[in-house]
Amino acid sequence: MNKEIKIKKHEVAHHFDNSEQEFNSAKLGMWAFLGQEILFFSGLFVAYIIFRMMHPEMFIYASKHLDWKMGALNTVILILSSFTMVMAVRSAQVNKLKQCVNYLIATFSFAGMFMVVKGFEYASKISHGYLPAKFFNAESAHESLHIFFGIYFTMTGLHGLHVLVGMGLIIWLIIKAKKGHFYEDYYTPLEMVGLYWHLVDLIWIFLFPLLYLIG
Amino acid sequence: MGHLENINFFKAAKGFKSWLITVDHKRIGIMYLLFIVAAFTLGGLAAGIMRIELLSPDKVLLTAKQYNQFFTLHGAIMVFLFIIPSIPAALGNFFLPLQIGAKDVAFPKLNLASLYIYVFGALFCVYSMWHGAVDTGWTFYTPYSTTTDTSVISMTLGAFILGFSSILTGMNFIVTVHKMRAPGMTWFRMPLFVWSLYATSILQVLATPVLAITLLLLIVEKTMGIGIFDPAIGGDPVLFQHFFWFYSHPAVYIMILPAMGIMSELFTTFTKKNIFGYKAIAYSSIAIALVSFLVWGHHMFLSGQSDLASTIFSALTFIVAIPSAIKVFNWISTMYKGSIDLKTPFLYGLSFLFLFSVGGFTGIVLGTLSLDVHMHDTYYVVAHFHYVMMGGTVMGFLGGLHYWWPKMFGKMYNEFWAKIACALIFVGFNMVFFTQFILGSKGMPRRYYSYLDQFQPLHQFSTSGTWVMGLGFIIVFIYLINSLFRKEEVSNSPWGGITLEWQTTSPPPVYNFIETPIVDNDPYDFEKVKI
Structure with missing residues (x-):
C-alpha cells in the first residue's frame, strides 16, 4: 500500500471549452444546490420558531431531556471533519495524493463517529418513549411535549440523512482519489463534496444550540 | 468525433438504447415532450369526465367521492406532471442551449437524471391513482389530508420526487x-x-425545496404525528397553508414565465420587427420572479390571517401585476407598424394576449380584499386560474410547439388544419371558462359535486365547450404526427426567425452548430441579420 498514487489526467467534457469553464460551472451549480438545501431546511427552522413561540416553557423543559454533552461532542466531531475535508482538497491542490486519501478517510471516520453518537442519543430517547405523537409514551409535565420531539427527530433525522449521503459521497471520493483522479489541475468533485459537507456541518451548528442549549 | 458534426441528432445514433442513455439536450427535450403530452392527455381526460359529471346536479357517471378523486387527479397531474415541466423541460431543454449558441446544457448527465427522476416521481402518482386515488384536491390541505384514508402519501411522495427533477x-x-x-x-x-427561463430557474431552485419540506412534513405528520400540521395533536393547519403557498404561488410563475418568453419570440418573428422594450421585458421577468415570493398570503385572505397581513399581501399582489402588464404592452407595441404574418404560432400568440389579459384582470379582482371575500372558492377562481394557466401557459406552449416544430423535426405541419384546430381550441376554451366566470359570480362554489338547478344551463354550456376544445386537440395531435411522415424538408428558418436556433440546420446537428457562432448583434435586429 505504500507505493505512490499515479496521477490520472482529467479530460474536459465535450461541451466545455476549457477546464476553467468546467470548474466554474460545477461550482456555480453547487452553490445553487446549496441554496435550495438551505431553503429545504428553512421550512423546519420556521416550524421550530413558531412552535417555540407557542410553547416557550415546554421547549425549555424538553431540551433538558437532551444530553448537551453528547451534542457538544458531535459538534466538535463535525468541525474536525470539516477541517480534514478542507485538508483533503488542499492536499490534492499541491499534488499530495496519498495524503489526500488519508484526510478523506479521516473525514469519513469522523462522520461515522457522529452517526454512532447520534445513534446512542436516539436509543436513549426511544427507550424513554420520547417520540413523535403517535409513538409518544412517557410521563410528562407538558401535554405538548411530543411536538418538541417530533421536531427534534425530524430535524436531526433529516440532518443525519444528509450526513449519510455525505458519507456515501466521501467513499466515492476515496475510491477516485486512490486511483489518482485528483491533482492540482482537477479536484472538482473534492471541492464540491467539500462545500456540501461544510453545509451539513453548518446546519448542525445551528441545530445544536436551538435544540440542546435552550433556557 | 468530426463525422458527427454534420449529421442531425436523430440520425447520429440509432436504437432504443441510444435514447435511454443519451445526454443530448435535444433528445432529452423530446423525451420530456412525450411524457408531458401523455400527462396532458391524462389530466385532460380527467377534466373531461368531471365536466360530463357536471352536466346534471345528480349522478351521471361518478359518485361524489369519485368526483373528488377526479378533480384531485386532474389538478395534481396538470400541475406537477404537465404544466411545471411543460415549457422549461421540453422546449427549454431543446432550445436554451441553441439560443445561446452552446453545445449542450452545463450538466448533460444531470439533465438525463432529472428526466429519470421525473419518470420515477410520475410512477408514484400513477400508483396512488390505482390505490385509492387521493381526494384532497391538489393542494393537500390539512387537516383533511392527514385524516383521509386515500393514498395521500404516495401522491405527495410523487410530487416530492418530481420537485427534485424540477430543481x-x-x-x-x-x-x-x-x-x-x-x-x-x-x-x-x-x-x-x-431570460424568462432564467427567471423561472431561480424560482425552481428557491421555491421548490420549500414544497419538498412541506410535503415531507405532511408525510411524517401522517405516519408518525409530529404535531405541527394536525390540530388534533397540537398542530397548526394554517401553517401548512403558509408553507404550501410559499411554494405554490411562485410556482404559478414557474408555469407562466416560460410562456411569456415564447410570446416575446413569436411577437418579433411574426412581425419581423425588433422587440419593443427589450430590457423592460427582460427585467420584468426577474421582477416577477422576485415579487412572486412575497404574495402567497393572497391565497389565505379567509384563513384567519391578520388584517394587516392581508392588506400587505393584497398590495403586493397588485404590484406583481405591473411587470406582467409591462410585457403585454411591449408585445402590443412590437406589433405596431410590423409586417404581421398570421401563421398558426402567432395565432396562439394572439390568443395568449387576449386570454392572459382576461386572466390577469380577474386576478386583480381576486387580489382585492373586499371582492375576494365573495369570490373566494367559487368558479370565478377556477375560471381565473384557467385563463392564466391554460389561456396563458398552454396557449404559449402550443404556440412554442408550433413555432419550433419544424426546427425540432425538420418537417412542417399542415397550416390549414393547424388554423382550424387553433380556432376550435380558442372558442372551446372560452365556452368552458368564460361561462365559469358567470357561474362563480352568481355564487357557484368550486369543487362541488352537485348544484342548484338554476346553474344547470351554464354548466351544460361549459361542458359542451370541452368537446369543442377536445376536438381541437385531437386535430393538433393528428396533423403533428402526420407531419413527421411528410417528405419535404424545411429550411433553416421557415418563419424568417433570426435568433441562433434558426441559423443552424433543421433538425440541428449533434453539437448544435457546425462552428461555434460568434454573436455581434442584438437578438431581434432584423435590419442587420438576414437569413
Missing part, C-alpha cells in the same frame, strides 16, 4: 445561462425566452 433542471439552466454562452452573447443579447 435539477433549474440549477442546470442557471449555470448554462451563466457559463455556456457563445462568444459575444452578452446578457443583453440573449433572446427573451432565455
Whole structure:
C-alpha cells in the first residue's frame, strides 16, 4: 500500500471549452444546490420558531431531556471533519495524493463517529418513549411535549440523512482519489463534496444550540 | 468525433438504447415532450369526465367521492406532471442551449437524471391513482389530508420526487445561462425566452425545496404525528397553508414565465420587427420572479390571517401585476407598424394576449380584499386560474410547439388544419371558462359535486365547450404526427426567425452548430441579420 498514487489526467467534457469553464460551472451549480438545501431546511427552522413561540416553557423543559454533552461532542466531531475535508482538497491542490486519501478517510471516520453518537442519543430517547405523537409514551409535565420531539427527530433525522449521503459521497471520493483522479489541475468533485459537507456541518451548528442549549 | 458534426441528432445514433442513455439536450427535450403530452392527455381526460359529471346536479357517471378523486387527479397531474415541466423541460431543454449558441446544457448527465427522476416521481402518482386515488384536491390541505384514508402519501411522495427533477433542471439552466454562452452573447443579447427561463430557474431552485419540506412534513405528520400540521395533536393547519403557498404561488410563475418568453419570440418573428422594450421585458421577468415570493398570503385572505397581513399581501399582489402588464404592452407595441404574418404560432400568440389579459384582470379582482371575500372558492377562481394557466401557459406552449416544430423535426405541419384546430381550441376554451366566470359570480362554489338547478344551463354550456376544445386537440395531435411522415424538408428558418436556433440546420446537428457562432448583434435586429 505504500507505493505512490499515479496521477490520472482529467479530460474536459465535450461541451466545455476549457477546464476553467468546467470548474466554474460545477461550482456555480453547487452553490445553487446549496441554496435550495438551505431553503429545504428553512421550512423546519420556521416550524421550530413558531412552535417555540407557542410553547416557550415546554421547549425549555424538553431540551433538558437532551444530553448537551453528547451534542457538544458531535459538534466538535463535525468541525474536525470539516477541517480534514478542507485538508483533503488542499492536499490534492499541491499534488499530495496519498495524503489526500488519508484526510478523506479521516473525514469519513469522523462522520461515522457522529452517526454512532447520534445513534446512542436516539436509543436513549426511544427507550424513554420520547417520540413523535403517535409513538409518544412517557410521563410528562407538558401535554405538548411530543411536538418538541417530533421536531427534534425530524430535524436531526433529516440532518443525519444528509450526513449519510455525505458519507456515501466521501467513499466515492476515496475510491477516485486512490486511483489518482485528483491533482492540482482537477479536484472538482473534492471541492464540491467539500462545500456540501461544510453545509451539513453548518446546519448542525445551528441545530445544536436551538435544540440542546435552550433556557 | 468530426463525422458527427454534420449529421442531425436523430440520425447520429440509432436504437432504443441510444435514447435511454443519451445526454443530448435535444433528445432529452423530446423525451420530456412525450411524457408531458401523455400527462396532458391524462389530466385532460380527467377534466373531461368531471365536466360530463357536471352536466346534471345528480349522478351521471361518478359518485361524489369519485368526483373528488377526479378533480384531485386532474389538478395534481396538470400541475406537477404537465404544466411545471411543460415549457422549461421540453422546449427549454431543446432550445436554451441553441439560443445561446452552446453545445449542450452545463450538466448533460444531470439533465438525463432529472428526466429519470421525473419518470420515477410520475410512477408514484400513477400508483396512488390505482390505490385509492387521493381526494384532497391538489393542494393537500390539512387537516383533511392527514385524516383521509386515500393514498395521500404516495401522491405527495410523487410530487416530492418530481420537485427534485424540477430543481435539477433549474440549477442546470442557471449555470448554462451563466457559463455556456457563445462568444459575444452578452446578457443583453440573449433572446427573451432565455431570460424568462432564467427567471423561472431561480424560482425552481428557491421555491421548490420549500414544497419538498412541506410535503415531507405532511408525510411524517401522517405516519408518525409530529404535531405541527394536525390540530388534533397540537398542530397548526394554517401553517401548512403558509408553507404550501410559499411554494405554490411562485410556482404559478414557474408555469407562466416560460410562456411569456415564447410570446416575446413569436411577437418579433411574426412581425419581423425588433422587440419593443427589450430590457423592460427582460427585467420584468426577474421582477416577477422576485415579487412572486412575497404574495402567497393572497391565497389565505379567509384563513384567519391578520388584517394587516392581508392588506400587505393584497398590495403586493397588485404590484406583481405591473411587470406582467409591462410585457403585454411591449408585445402590443412590437406589433405596431410590423409586417404581421398570421401563421398558426402567432395565432396562439394572439390568443395568449387576449386570454392572459382576461386572466390577469380577474386576478386583480381576486387580489382585492373586499371582492375576494365573495369570490373566494367559487368558479370565478377556477375560471381565473384557467385563463392564466391554460389561456396563458398552454396557449404559449402550443404556440412554442408550433413555432419550433419544424426546427425540432425538420418537417412542417399542415397550416390549414393547424388554423382550424387553433380556432376550435380558442372558442372551446372560452365556452368552458368564460361561462365559469358567470357561474362563480352568481355564487357557484368550486369543487362541488352537485348544484342548484338554476346553474344547470351554464354548466351544460361549459361542458359542451370541452368537446369543442377536445376536438381541437385531437386535430393538433393528428396533423403533428402526420407531419413527421411528410417528405419535404424545411429550411433553416421557415418563419424568417433570426435568433441562433434558426441559423443552424433543421433538425440541428449533434453539437448544435457546425462552428461555434460568434454573436455581434442584438437578438431581434432584423435590419442587420438576414437569413
